[in-house]
Amino acid sequence: MPREIISTDRAPKAIGTYSQAVKVGDTVYLSGQIPLVPETMEMVDGCMEVQIRRVFDNLAAVAEAAGGSLADVVKLNVFLTDLSHFPLVNQVMADYFREPYPARAAIGVASLPRGAAVEMDAVMVLGTA
Secondary structure, eight states: OOEEEEOOTTSOOOSSSSOSEEEETTEEEEEEEOSEETTTTEEOOSOHHHHHHHHHHHHHHHHHHTTOOGGGEEEEEEEESOGGGHHHHHHHHHHHOOSSOOEEEEEEOSOOGGGOSEEEEEEEETTOO
């Protein structure tokens, strides 16, 4: 099955040897997003809530570039350098997702690229919303 590389200027450019997303059939694999501002490629200024929102906005931009939306996400992985922020992820996630919610994992990690405190990646299946 052919694969399509997804790219948008509305999300941060890839900062390594990867694509923003890869579409295979109706499935789209969204690469990890950290709270980078697409226009500046700098970390967003602000509290943890602002950082989490920036990550969701980045994921949403890539999802839209692939022809879907966050409503099509079936699996979400959340990486946090401090798991005490997990309740805040839940709170903010409620502004971006409605039931049925995607499957999800939350993983505590020692560090993330560019010193980020949060990173998320996702798997999306088009036409599920």
